[in-house]
Amino acid sequence: MQFGHFEDQKKEYVISNCRTPLPWINYLGSDEFFALLSNTGGGYAFYKDAKLRRITRYRYNNLPLDQDGFHIYIKEKDVIWNPGWQPSKTELDSYECRHGLGYSIITGTKNKLSVRQELYVPKYDNILLMRVTVNNTSDQPKNVDLFSFVEFCLWDAQDDTTNFQRNYSTGEVEVEGSNIYHKTEYRERRNHYAVFFANKKIDSFDTSRDSFMGLYGSPSSPEAVENGRCNDSIAHGWQPVGAHHIHLQLQANETYDVIFGLAYVEVPEKEKFIAPGIINKAPAKKLIARYDNNKKFDAGMKKLRQFWDELLQGFEVRTQNEKVDRMVNIWNAYQCMVTFNMSRSASYYESGIGRGMGFRDSCQDLLGFVHMIPERARERILDIAATQKADGGAYHQYQPLTKKGNSDIGGGFNDDPLWLIACTDAYIRETGDWDILKEKVDFDNDPKNAAPLLEHLRRSFNYTLNNLGPHKLPLIGRADWNDCLNLNCFSRYPGESFQISGPSEGPVAESVFIAGMFVKYGKAYSEILKHLKKNKEAKEAIRAVQDMEKAVLKDGWDGRWFLRAYDAFGKKVGSRYNDEGKIFIEPQGMCIMAGIGVESGEAQKALDSVQERLETKYGIVLQNPAYTTYRLNLGEISSYPPGYKENAGIFCHNNPWIVFAETIMGHGNRAFELYKKTCPAFLEEISEIHRTEPYVYCQMVAGKDAPTFGEGKNSWLTGTAAWTFTVLTQGILGIQPDYEGLKVDPCIPDYVKEYKVNRRFRNTMYHITIRNESGAQKGVKKILVDRKQIEGKIIPVCDKKNVKVEVII
Ligand code: BGC
Numbered sequence: 001m002q003f004g005h006f007e008d009q010k011k012e013y014v015i016s017n018c019r020t021p022l023p024w025i026n027y028l029g030s031d032e033f034f035a036l037l038s039n040t041g042g043g044y045a046f047y048k049d050a051k052l053r054r055i056t057r058y059r060y061n062n063l064p065l066d067q068d069g070f071h072i073y074i075k076e077k078d079v080i081w082n083p084g085w086q087p088s089k090t091e092l093d094s095y096e097c098r099h100g101l102g103y104s105i106i107t108g109t110k111n112k113l114s115v116r117q118e119l120y121v122p123k124y125d126n127i128l129l130m131r132v133t134v135n136n137t138s139d140q141p142k143n144v145d146l147f148s149f150v151e152f153c154l155w156d157a158q159d160d161t162t163n164f165q166r167n168y169s170t171g172e173v174e175v176e177g178s179n180i181y182h183k184t185e186y187r188e189r190r191n192h193y194a195v196f197f198a199n200k201k202i203d204s205f206d207t208s209r210d211s212f213m214g215l216y217g218s219p220s221s222p223e224a225v226e227n228g229r230c231n232d233s234i235a236h237g238w239q240p241v242g243a244h245h246i247h248l249q250l251q252a253n254e255t256y257d258v259i260f261g262l263a264y265v266e267v268p269e270k271e272k273f274i275a276p277g278i279i280n281k282a283p284a285k286k287l288i289a290r291y292d293n294n295k296k297f298d299a300g301m302k303k304l305r306q307f308w309d310e311l312l313q314g315f316e317v318r319t320q321n322e323k324v325d326r327m328v329n330i331w332n333a334y335q336c337m338v339t340f341n342m343s344r345s346a347s348y349y350e351s352g353i354g355r356g357m358g359f360r361d362s363c364q365d366l367l368g369f370v371h372m373i374p375e376r377a378r379e380r381i382l383d384i385a386a387t388q389k390a391d392g393g394a395y396h397q398y399q400p401l402t403k404k405g406n407s408d409i410g411g412g413f414n415d416d417p418l419w420l421i422a423c424t425d426a427y428i429r430e431t432g433d434w435d436i437l438k439e440k441v442d443f444d445n446d447p448k449n450a451a452p453l454l455e456h457l458r459r460s461f462n463y464t465l466n467n468l469g470p471h472k473l474p475l476i477g478r479a480d481w482n483d484c485l486n487l488n489c490f491s492r493y494p495g496e497s498f499q500i501s502g503p504s505e506g507p508v509a510e511s512v513f514i515a516g517m518f519v520k521y522g523k524a525y526s527e528i529l530k531h532l533k534k535n536k537e538a539k540e541a542i543r544a545v546q547d548m549e550k551a552v553l554k555d556g557w558d559g560r561w562f563l564r565a566y567d568a569f570g571k572k573v574g575s576r577y578n579d580e581g582k583i584f585i586e587p588q589g590m591c592i593m594a595g596i597g598v599e600s601g602e603a604q605k606a607l608d609s610v611q612e613r614l615e616t617k618y619g620i621v622l623q624n625p626a627y628t629t630y631r632l633n634l635g636e637i638s639s640y641p642p643g644y645k646e647n648a649g650i651f652c653h654n655n656p657w658i659v660f661a662e663t664i665m666g667h668g669n670r671a672f673e674l675y676k677k678t679c680p681a682f683l684e685e686i687s688e689i690h691r692t693e694p695y696v697y698c699q700m701v702a703g704k705d706a707p708t709f710g711e712g713k714n715s716w717l718t719g720t721a722a723w724t725f726t727v728l729t730q731g732i733l734g735i736q737p738d739y740e741g742l743k744v745d746p747c748i749p750d751y752v753k754e755y756k757v758n759r760r761f762r763n764t765m766y767h768i769t770i771r772n773e774s775g776a777q778k779g780v781k782k783i784l785v786d787r788k789q790i791e792g793k794i795i796p797v798c799d800k801k802n803v804k805v806e807v808i809i
């Protein structure tokens with residue numbers, strides 16, 4: 001069943017049934033100010049950091065679901081309704097929510113009154129804009145009361161939900177005209193406030209929640225709305241809110257509009273006050289003045305659209321398959337940008353107060369956005385590298401506001417350092433900017449301890465070599481990519497962290513997955529060294545890689561697939577000798593991507609085993625059979641009920657690794673078949689089963705052992721976005737940035753006859769047509785660049801603006 005449809009021309013997803021199986025959200029903002037917005041108007045806003053600078057409240061896990069947000073209330077006669085349906089849930093005559101790139105438009109109609117809410121965050125300004133257009137479509141005059149409403153958060157979202165003894169006394173506001181200022185804690189150590197404004201005259205306002213809602217009131221029917229006006233309340237402590245009320249008398253067919261805006265403003269320490277206790281509003285007014293009429297609002301929207309168009313032009317494909325095209329050209333790329341902005345911090349599943357930026361996550365996300373925003377990718381690499389520890393290990397997470405490694409969780413996730421090589425390598429291939437390796441970057445954010453980025457890569461590489469176990473395979477530490485495979489922790493007590501309590505690091509437990517990574521990214525590292533003419537070091541690196549390859553084939557091969565690990569007792573994990581968890585997806589994907597066993601036959605056997613034991617109609621499960629009991633020696637993975645999350649859920653993140661592996665083996669048909677299984681656009685028609693947004697990937701789909709097989713969870717903030725984008729554009733469509741040029745080496749279904757790609761690469765736009773004359777799945781026969789045939793598959797870098805490329809398979 002569908003709840004909406006794609007409109008590719010406008011780059012929008014249009015939701016026409018407000019009762020989506022879960023809130024279907026969008027992200028507004030692309031610089032420093034962000035808002036999450038659901039299809040019914042729920043969500044919240046924050047500046048830079050969803051934990052430390054939360055601007056409005058959001059109650060996760062609440063009932064009724066998704067009530068807090070940016071709602072508009074309409075009262076006409078005795079009917080109270082919202083254009084987005086929630087929170088009143090008054091039945092609408094029509095409803096539509098258009099989620100576009102960085103904006104959303106929600107329209108509801110009721111009794112011949114149409115109300116449209118257009119929301120976006122403009123480029124480079126810290127403000128969420130919301131234009132509300134009310135249209136009386138009847139032939140009679142109407143009396144309508146319109147209300148806006150937001151509930152302020154007292155900045156620190158964690159403290160806001162726990163420290164009530166203090167917070168109920170700190171709330172402060174000021175009101176001037178149509179501007180409501182939220183200034184809690186501004187009197188003391190903060191130099192920032194929020195302002196919620198309207199560009200029209202208002203008839204009344206409220207800033208106390210009790211006053212607007214009623215102490216025992218409800219968001220579905222606030223007392224002020226019932227009464228048809230607010231109480232001009234000034235909040236002292238308790239719950240500061242912002243509500244505007246405008247009374248409208250609309251003639252037949254008359255239209256009225258008002259622009260609301262929610263902004264975050266910082267004021268220099270010395271200019272904080274204009275009179276005792278009175279805040280300096282000048283910077284807020286300056287900001288508001290940039291968006292206080294329709295012309296300015298529309299211009300901001302136009303700029304935003306241009307920004308997105310420009311970004312997406314970096315890669316455009318035209319195949320015969322509209323679902324593929326819309327994912328590559330619009331939604332998958334968009335999701336990659338959202339992961340750039342959010343990492344794993346704020347979604348409808350990530351509370352914004354939990355994890356900040358993940359080390360491995362941010363490195364992998366980069367694979368999906370580096371071609372769109374290379375300069376910011378560069379900054380990101382340097383930020384991440386600065387949290388690396390001097391021994392080459394890494395803080396597992398860091399906070400976006402401070403950019404400092406998070407010492408609560410610390411390090412010891414032994415795959416982390418190698419991801420730094422992965423993203424730096426991807427960046428250099430994309431940009432040719434070898435100079436980044438010379439940038440001086442702190443270790444552990446300590447300027448006294450800085451070294452060129454190349455030294456960071458060297459320590460990443462050596463970190464694995466310095467931490468080998470009994471089989472000469474890498475020690476796993478607290479966990480590797482699979483955060484839930486905790487082979488050293490032995491967590492026994494509820495509430496303990498599975499990763500960091502107990503003896504979390506040990507000298508025995510080894511990871512075949514990290515071994516695969518070491519081979520894959522070790523090869524890249526050695527290529528980089530070669531390019532820098534550090535030939536001796538490059539050779540040593542390759543020797544270490546070859547040793548690792550041997551170790552994998554000797555002690556990391558289980559007969560028909562790659563083993564997953566050795567536990568703290570030296571016992572096999574992910575082996576035919578295990579009763580459960582006999583085979584895992586991760587080492588199959590990573591080892592084959594590294595090229596291990598491709599020549600000698602192990603790779604094919606492993607892929608056959610994946611197909612036989614892990615593949616389902618909705619994708620490939622993480623392992624099989626699922627663990628049915630909790631196992632101390634394995635940790636969190638066995639804590640989940642069978643079929644969910646890492647315990648044999650379909651983890652969308654590593655499905656593309658198998659797709660990549662299939663392309664390495666030359667299997668274009670298989671690769672595409674597997675790609676489709678987890679691709680949201682292909683699941684739109686079963687939204688009642690899949691449940692999450694059909695325009696973005698979710699982290700996990702319940703596996704075949706789960707009672708809700710096929711049900712998605714944790715949409716948006718997942719490394720799946722970057723990996724699926726990479727596998728489709730590079731593995732299948734075959735457009736691969738390389739050090740010296742753009743390599744073209746597709747691996748496609750044999751029935752695909754032709755497709756076209758426009759790819760921006762190092763200041764040149766390549767217009768590529770690929771023709772599959774032989775009906776093969778792989779094998780480039782000929783490449784013509786501006787009509788001239790070239791040797792090999794790499795189109796050399798040039799200084800032309802446009803280049804035409806024809807590729808014959
Ligand atoms: C989840 C993992 C996640 C980890 C982050 C676990 O509970 O299952 O998917 O990586 O938390 O700390």
Ligand code: NOJ
Pocket residue numbers: 344358360361480481482483484646
């Ligand atoms: C989600 C985490 O963000 C990611 O870092 C991890 O690799 C996967 N879960 C698997 O555990």
